[in-house]
Amino acid sequence: MRWINRAKEKGAKIIVVDPRFTATASKADLFAQIRPGTDIVYLGAIINYILENKLFDRNYVLNYTNALLKVSKDYKLEEGLFSGYDAKTRKYAVVSWGYQLGPDNKPLKAESLEDQDSVFSKLKTHYSRYTFETAEKISGIPAAKIKEIADTFCKGKPGTILYALGMTQHTTATQGIRAYAIIQLLLGNIGKAGGGINALRGEPNVQGSTDMANLYNSLPGYLPYPVNTDKTMRDYLVHNGSFYEKHLVALLKAWFGENATKENDYGFSYLPKINPAVNGTFVKLFDMMEKGQVKLLFNVGSNPLVSQPNRQRVRAGLAKLDMLVVSDLFEIETAQFWREPGVKTADIKTEVIMFPAAFVYEKDGTLTNSSRWIQWKDAALKPLGEAKPDLEIVDALFKKIRKLYAGSTDVKDAPILQARWDYGEEPSALKVLQELSGYDEATGKLLPTIADYLKAPIGAASTGCWIYAGVTGNGNLAARRKNADPSGLGLFRDWSFAWPGNIRILYNRASCDDKGQPIDAKRKLIWWDIAKNVWTGDDGADVVDKTKGPDTPEGKQSFRMNPEGVGRLFAASYMSGMPVTPPADGLPAIGVRPGGLCVDGPMPEFYEPTESPTTNLLHPKVSGSPVALVISTLIGKSEEFPYVLTTYGVVEHFGAGGVTRNIPWLNEIMPEPFAEISKNLAGKIGVKEGDMVEVSSARGKITVRAIVTDRLQSYKVNGKDTETIGMPWSWGFASLSPGPSTNDLTIATLDPAGTPEYKACLVNIRGA
Amino acid sequence: MAINTQIKNPAQKQIDPNKVLRFTKGERLSHWVHAIAFFVLLFTGLGVLSTFFQPAMLGVGGIQVARLIHRGVAVVFVVVVGLMFFVGNPRYHWEWLKSVFNFTRADLQHVTAFPKEFFGAHGTYPPQDKYNGGEKINSLITIFGSVFITLSGMVMWFATSFPPGLVRWAYPVHDLSMIMMTAATIGHMYLCLLHPDSNPALAGMINGYVSTKFARSHHAKWYDRVKDEQNNS
């Protein structure tokens, strides 16, 4: 709010769209109460309005997006289903979502936006169904209000969008953000100071841990994860493009050192391969436990027994483990699931080991924030008692395991024995960070910058995470503390280090015109220095090559990480660099770079949440997302559970409350969970502020205090009166402030990326 | 022949003609309880009221002890004296009350003449009853002071049970009552201890009897009435 308030003082308009009137909403110029899970429909209406009224930035759309590229003739959307749908697997074959390719295997470009095959036309047709009136009927936001939002946002350029889990915890999670991206690309708000789409991410190092790929389907630096059919690195490159070769080899060098050689395919076979048919995402892992597949679970700094949707599944899964290993500061609910009130402790045969973890200020290391700033901090205190940093725990554990395998000649044990693992007797965080920063493998010296890494021949350099290359190349840049901001744009380039290559605003090439000069003189980020023939500026230039001018193909690319080099209004399936003639040796051809795919559609389409009080007005037959993965077995109907529940955090507590519920000061200012209901609903069920209410879903019920408020209003959906109930979810049975867990109620149903729909399910409520 | 106002059957007691019974045991008890309690309350109360007196509170074990004493003695101050109006032989208490509220012309004349008396000269006023005008005023100050200091004290003690506006007013009322009573007490003590003319009255509050001479000279109306009653019985 600090920066929002400041922007407001400088004349910015603040728009808040939320299922309830929040503290943030109280500072907004415009507030709209939305039915949870219907963002795409009102955003679609805004896209439609922009297109119909030509409010888009024409130059930007033409030059910096794929608006002109021609979409495959096979692409279709019928009755809510995109072409290529397989009802049996509930998955799409994405071939038809491609471009029409020319003989050079490059996409064909239309002459004008009006071309019927152009991305732009597809977009226009797609969203022509999204009128303000339809959006009102579905979302509950009055049509006039949506128009007001659209007008305000289109006028106030550059405009930025801040979002958090309210947008992503839906079965249409990715598509909601894609809708933002389309709006911002149309308005020319990406790559500019004051523009962009900003994820207000939740965890202290969620950016870093995503970069480090604590995710089953990626490797550090966003490298695609090898699948079972990738017998060799070449197979992997066929799937994923040659772009990743250098980075994967550098990673294998960091992991296996001199044991990763060209001869042994850089140890590619050491990597465990995933089965793409198996969904190994967070929520699904508990099914693997319940089915007896996973026997040993490590749980570091997370509290799934409180945080998982339909959390009864978590308890069932944990009880089937041989061993649960927990590392945390406090004795969180997950660590003591075996003594949750109501469970039969003696029947639970899971052995539990709990490691006392050191806290953030008790250890050296870096955290990466939402702006990709890698920030170093020194340990200020010794760990409390016998607590140890997780770095030491993992290090000690690995060394012990390696000892257990010492002397084994079994092929399966080779990765353990061959791994490069040398961070000292007592592991040093700096040494690990240096591994991320990257070495010249020949000399054993740190590579100074990411440019040096990129210049090095394949196999000559190592880095544990290529996007972090150079972070300690010239000293520990993450520890820099110069807070000067000469540009006045909040870049702070001498404060810590932003990946990649200390670029603060990504895609900043799009802030320049075709001559490479800043479009907005007040917000100059980078420019082409004609005299010196180089991209320069207040920010690091996000260009392919700093010496390639705006008149070169490389210098034109505003979105260099996309295979088209431009922003993608339509997320086409496309691999750049496919050779015109197939390789002479008969092997499959290798392209350069694939476009990022949204497996639930190339353009956002509105689908109702899995549990919804109504059917989809756009296509009643395909009401919910056709590719959502519904895990919960108990699904509620609106006749029995007529109200929409949306869940969220509170400012006073954090996540599953494992830390904050053990801080008395925070328990004092937010002592208990609650249910926020409208005065209408309160009157209907006969409760008043402060009364206890029982909220129930098909999966469970809990009793909490009611907050009866005008901040939630009844609204109409398809002409039917509807109510939203809001509940925070940060409580569990343990800690200094125990309380019922809202995730007893929520539904486990996932978007294709594995994000559960915490934000919308059906419930009933009565006085307790 | 002593005059006994207490015992209806005087024949049973030997009467000393040189003294007259002015205050019964009950009256004396309530006076002294009231007086001692007042001084304790004044002393401890001043400790709370003013930094000037705070060091003195060390004598009773500190200011918090003084506050406790203040409250404890306040109960004695109110309850014991109050009870005297109802237990034992309360007739004289009620007569005293009746008498002080019956402020006559003679009382007024006494009061007007009193300043002269006060400074050792001679004032002229008609014969006075058992309580002269000055005593009546002293009594009235005591009565009203006690009532107000009690009521305001209760409000202060149980401040949370009363609206803040009332509590705020209780402080000046309590303080004002104290000031009036203290001023009256100073005069009262002077008259009974240091004022040569009034000084003999002190005996009446100690053993109950005043000299017939004093009674005749200062409270002639009363003396005459008592004598009549005596003679008629």
Added chain:
Amino acid sequence: MTRKMVFVDTSKCTGCKACDVACKEWNELPAEKTHLITSYQTQKDFTPKTWTYMTFIEKYENQKMNFLMRKAQCFHCAEAACLKACSSNAISKTDSGYVVIDHDKCIGCGYCEENCPFGVPKADQANKKYYKCTGCIERVENNLKPACVHTCQPGALEFGERVVLLGQAKKRLTEVQKTNPKAQIYGEKEMGGTTFLYLLLDRPEVYGLPANPTIPLSLTLWKDVIQPVGGIAVGGAGAAVAVGVLANLLRGNYRSSEDDSNNHANS
């Protein structure tokens, strides 16, 4: 030190309660047991261990939600009723404008709490002493911002020279009044000008604040009339006694008191 001021701009406050926590952290105050009272409010009043807390008022008018959040703490009045009421000179005012309680002197009489128009000071039942916001006087005297101001992330709290900040507050008011016509400054003149000065989005009564806070009449009457006049009265009585004794002495009454009384009675 010159007069300081904390500007509490409720138009920027988001009710996050960080000020509450920072206050407790700096002043080493323990947490207390609470529950939700109304909206997101969990603390009803000041306590000896809660010197600042957040109040929440929801006012829904003409389909518009006014979600009013206000940080409550001692106002540090220029004309402080508590200071005036204090019986033991335990409360004093610094040049910088802070009203502080000296706990070595406080005897727990409670006059401060009852006379404060905002009911700020609260007694610790264990040691019978009164506690309230110190304004982080030791931070301020050492050129640091008060803990609450330091931590306020939406920028609703600002600390500085009173003359400067007051001007800024008025400028801000003009801006805020464009969207909130009822907005007003509270504390410029009230109680002689308070050190914690508010920009409120609605009338003070809506926030549960007195519209026109003053030193209670009872207190003025007590401290400025009754006590001095009473002092004169008691002193006068004492003086009269002294003169009386002297007069009697001069008249030789003590030597012949019996005769005098006889004479007198005869007169």
Added chain:
Amino acid sequence: MDVSRRGFLKLSGLSIAAFATGLGFDPAVAEAKGYALKLEGSKKFPSICHFCAGGCGMLLYVKEGKLIHLEGDSDHPTNEGTLCPKGSSLLSVAYSPDRVTKPRRRAPGADHWEDISWEEALDRVAKKTKEVRDASWKVADEVVNAKTGVTETFPVNRTEGIAFLGSAEVDNEESYLISKFCRVIGTPYNEHQARI
């Protein structure tokens, strides 16, 4: 009930005759007394807040090895010294009596924890890791070729029995080491909060 300011001034005028009995009201103004700052003599450590991903700077004041105060880092461009309520409360984690300070073990079926040594804790986990890894080792997947319909065998080098949740709550170096640890021992099932 209350008097206006003007009334107050008028009434104040009456107080000039205050009598020196100690009852008079003495308007005290504190003499500039030295306010000692508890931070004196402490060392400042900048750190990063451990709640959301904003990455606000914290400043820790450490005196004789003890954390005595924690506040926002005024030099930090993101938060300029400010902290939310959660960040403001982080001092209390340092010495919380509720922290786990020793490794502990809950035996199968037991209803209580027992403290164990680090050595024993790590040994137990390492042995269990080896046991589960060896028992659940998957050498190859069988995949049906979509074009030919033929079932082919592909080496996968994977343990099916171990999963690792973590973590967005630890430092990059730790996250990375967890990532590396999992893949080196053969488990791809490393997930964390970013997913949800």
